[in-house]
Amino acid sequence: MREGFFLGELIRDADGRAVDYRFLEINPAFVEQSGLPDDSIGRTIRDLVPDIDQWVIDAYANVVETGEPALFEITVPSLKRTFEVRANKEHEARFSCLFLDITARRTADARRTAMAELGDRLRDEGDRAAIARIVAEVMGRTLGLSHAGYGQIDLQQETVVVTDEWSAPGLTNIAGLHHFRDYGSYIEDLKAGRDVIIPDTTGDPRTAADAGNLAEIDVAAILNLPVMERGRFVGLFYALHATPHVWSDDEIAFVRNVADRTRAAIARVEAEEQQHVLNQELSHRLKNTLTLVQSIASQTLRNADDLDEAREALAARLIALGKSHDILLSGRSDSAPIAAVIEGALSLHQDRKGRFRTSGPDLRIGPSAALALSLMLHELATNATKYGALAKPDGYVDLAWTVSGEPTSAEFKLLWTEHGGPPVAPPNRRGFGSRLIQRGLAGGAVDLRYLPEGVVCTLTTAVADLMAGG
DSSP states (O other), X not given: OOSEEEEEEEEEOTTSOEEEEEEEEEOTHHHHHHOOOTTOTTOBHHHHOTTOOHHHHHHHHHHHHHOOOEEEEEEETTTTEEXXXXXXXXXXXXXXXXXXXXXXXXXXXXXXXXXXXXXXXHHTOOOHHHHHHHHHHHHHHHHTOSEEEEEEEETTTTEEEXXXXXXXXXXXXXXXXXXXXGGOSTHHHHHTTOOEEESOTTTSTTTGGGHHHHHHTTOSEEEEEEEEETTEEEEEEEEEXXXXXXXXXXXXXXXXXXXXXXXXXXXXXXXXXXXHHHHHHHHHHHHHHHHHHHHHHHHHHHHOSSHHHHHHHHHHHHHHHHHHHHHHHHSOXXXXXXXXXXXXXXXXXXXXXXXXXXXOOOOXXXXXXXXXXXXXXXXXXXXXXXXXXXXXXXXXEEEEEEEESOGGGOEEEEEEEEESOOOOOOOSSOOXXXXXXXXOSTTOEEEEEEETTEEEEEEEEEHHHHHXXX
């Protein structure tokens, strides 16, 4: 028989209440199914399992007293097993019992239920701290742990910060700051991205010397899963037992599944937060851009001599503005490489190779500076095409930028120098394009000189202002 079998006899106290039962017969499958010893015949259940629940004895007593067969499940914590039991009355105080150990089936069902519960509870949760609390509670309750939770890592200090954790009833909550080295040397495994699975802290060389510190927080078995980002140890899922415990493959797989669900939930929250920030940034950018377009259109039309000239100038300025936006949106949303901004602004005027000779260090600039610089360079190039170096086949422009000074007070300088053009004379009047050039960048200064040999424009500003958002 695959099922375990035993013949039992009730034992009653002086008042006639069933308080125990004795094993009279057992079959070979009894030991495997129950986890009890093979010398159980003649011994009582309270002798073998002192903390057996009274309701189990009462259930068998009811079968004897009513004569009605019964089918029920029994969980015996001290045996760490759950049984499906079929009991029948025999005669007098005796009853027979067929039973199966269904622990694995019930455990699998409980874990499937836990994963479904976790999915439901995390689906609409938008707070990372609440996610950590939910995960810890589901993991700890399902696996019968002493402690469970998630912590964030400070690699330099070799510490873990646990903001919310689950602890079993009666145990001290261990949320807070912990130094890994106080509890052993296994942080080296975690840094390398390896799981730490320790069934007995007193017998593992990584924790044996510090097992006392672990015992003080009710830890005798450890399951730690590191969270890695770009090869760096940044977070920790932990499952702990207060007594030595051999971690099964199913338990490890369950914790991994929980970790995956948690990372997905946190990633969703982070994506939603980033989307909110992006929406705000796009709204801000759009308002600024519309204001700028309105100003450009108004000033262009006001200063143009005829409609065709206005149309041409307005189209060119809007194209330059659009190119600077393309550069900003093609990379990080908060900055763009200055070389790309310059190249985009001048591309409309690059009729042959060598027209613009650019040089300068790598530097990322903020969105406001990128838009202003693009429009300024477009106006300089337009004027050079009409009246300056770019009006001659051999004319060219030197465009160089430098950064100097201490990092906290560094200064940016851009120098535009025209060569090979016709003799230059100062304009009779300042149009909108000239005012765009003179406006330069917010917080900066522009020096525009009309030398006979060519226009020279110098822009200076603080690097901090250049890199600021807007």
